Amino acid sequence: MKPRIAVLGCGYWGSNHIRTLKGLGALHAVSDANRARAEGFASEQGCLAIDPDALFEREDIDGIVMALPPQFHADLAIRAVEAGKDVLVEKPIALTVADGERAVEAARRNRRVFMVGHVLRYHPAFEKLKELIDAGELGDVKYIHSHRLGLGKFHTENDALWDLAPHDLSMILAITGVAPVEVRGEGAALLDHLSDFAHVHLRFPNGVRGHLFASRLNPYRERRLTVVGTKAMAVLDDVEPWQRKLALYRHAVWQDSGQWAFTTNEPTYVDIEQGMPLTRELEHFLHCMETRAEPRTGGEEAITVLRILTAGTVVHV
Known part of the structure; x- marks a missing residue:
């Protein structure tokens, strides 16, 4: 039953x-x-x-x-x-x-x-991304950034940061496996006293850096999480159709005779199981x-997210 x-x-x-x-x-x-x-x-x-x-x-x-x-x-x-x-x-x-x-x-x-x-932790594309990271396909993760932008919804009690960022913070925490040791935030209230957009910068004890941008006052919709590793980069773009939601970029960057060099490669789109998060x-x-x-x-993750939201709340009216 x-x-x-x-x-x-x-x-x-x-x-x-x-x-x-x-x-x-x-x-x-x-x-x-x-x-x-x-x-x-x-x-x-x-x-x-x-x-x-x-x-x-x-x-x-x-x-x-x-x-x-x-x-x-x-x-x-x-x-x-x-x-x-x-x-x-x-x-x-x-x-x-x-x-x-x-x-x-x-x-x-x-x-x-x-x-x-934190529903996006159950998104098939994120689950596959996490699987690739855990298998070492991206190498050592160095930088994670997310963009969650759109128009609305407008709430009376919680602003763009508190409404939109928990999704991305949950995914970032799942990737890093640890809470950040430094949080810096900036936001602005353009319509009333609640911020309509927010930038949050994160530094983790394992050397990973993170950044998220959330806005409810934006003319286009963006739902993108990017993970930069030493062997490859991955982009989860939830606005794209299923066959293009998760892209793997095997770019290369190295030093040659004291000078930096790089090559770019076309993305490989990763097959993912379709399903509703x-x-x-x-x-x-x-x-x-x-x-x-x-x-x-669970509850501990939820509290960690609350601590980051609290530390990242800086509003300029």
Whole structure:
């Protein structure tokens, strides 16, 4: 019998969780402060609509997916794990490191699964990129940079950095395997008091350097992660079609008689298995619930991301 999951928060991303869990045969209930919205999804998907205040004590619910404005995540996650529910909390799991630590510690204390929705860690192209890195195909990784740009969405509580960068930080942390020792950030609020773009520079103890650029006020869409190694470079471009999402560049750079020289090569496009990252993420959550395994994107990673976001938050109005 599959775990019985309730989705708390029936907004844009919560609706994706609802439909995906229905397809996986694990959707049991939906819940939202807007009762009419929850009832609409319940009717559409053939599940229960439960008021948020009644959700946590229901014995017929094994886990809760939380897709709420981030200022509500920590307290409700604590309430859920203390009621014996496993949780998948969308990013960011809180707006302060202290609140994130409270939620993760509560899950640990109550022996509950705590997973964060860093969905791109479950992207087949990223999984393949990580496989190539671990196999030494890129040599020693020296530099990672990511661009996540577009127009919108605009939130009232979290800015471009906190809304967009967790995806890229999660992937960068998976590649480096360690937390950064230095974080420098710069952002600007162009519309109101929340930054609309942000640059974050990272230095890691193993010598790797990283940089990310996130913007919600950009005329074109870009979703690109680049990894530079001593043997090759790789680019994950999620805007490209599947057959071109992951490119491997076997460029060469060397010194000859004290002068630098280089050669360039056409990219090789890596075959990857097609699949929806959200489906794979939720399958992993169900697997962790059933086996009590530690999630690939667990609480400690979520806190590390919060620490980087906090350190990188510098806004010029």
